[in-house]
Amino acid sequence: xxxxxxxxDEKRTLDYLESVKTRLSQLQESIHFFLRSIxxxxxxxxxxxxxxxxxxxxxxxxxxxxxxxxNDPRIAFNPRNYTVFPFEPPxxxxxxxxxxxxxxxxxxxxxxxxxEERIKEGTIPGLPALPPSPAPNRAVNPAxxxxxxxxxxxxxxxxxxxxxxxxxxxxCRKADGIFEQQRDMxxxxxxxxxxxxxxxxx
Numbered sequence: 001x002x003x004x005x006x007x008x009d010e011k012r013t014l015d016y017l018e019s020v021k022t023r024l025s026q027l028q029e030s031i032h033f034f035l036r037s038i039x040x041x042x043x044x045x046x047x048x049x050x051x052x053x054x055x056x057x058x059x060x061x062x063x064x065x066x067x068x069x070x071n072d073p074r075i076a077f078n079p080r081n082y083t084v085f086p087f088e089p090p091x092x093x094x095x096x097x098x099x100x101x102x103x104x105x106x107x108x109x110x111x112x113x114x115x116e117e118r119i120k121e122g123t124i125p126g127l128p129a130l131p132p133s134p135a136p137n138r139a140v141n142p143a144x145x146x147x148x149x150x151x152x153x154x155x156x157x158x159x160x161x162x163x164x165x166x167x168x169x170x171x172c173r174k175a176d177g178i179f180e181q182q183r184d185m186x187x188x189x190x191x192x193x194x195x196x197x198x199x200x201x202x
Contacts, residue, residue: 023066028182030059 006014034055036042 020066020069023062023069027059027062027066030055030062034059 037047037055038052
């Protein structure tokens, strides 16, 4: 990845995200390994309690280390600032299959109302209070508004919200790709192990 155009803060943010990604991958591998070790289909026989305890301790240690990274107050970048809080239900069932739409939509009106009130009050960390809007969907559907109206501060706030939505969708797109890759890897492993088992039976 070409990082020559990035500022120093952006490079630090990128390094931070790479570190989190590495820790998440390690934690995922540890969880997968632990689940296999306690699964009688993949690990026949009795597993020693001391061995399970040791593997579980490794799992907990990696989880705590990742938690400490995310909660480190010395790190200016906070992943929570990239959260887009959902407001409205998806337009159709097909949109629900889209990860970015799924993560910023809700099907429970009472939850939507609670989050709408929190955003109006400005009590959600990383998300400023939105100005009153004449249209019901103005504060929840930035893609439907071509040009924000209001004061300069309101326009700036609105553009920041639209940027957050774009960043959220990009992160969702990448996460969706990772999920698909991991799912393909798991399916490949299952098919491979199943073929080996059939050969041994023969």
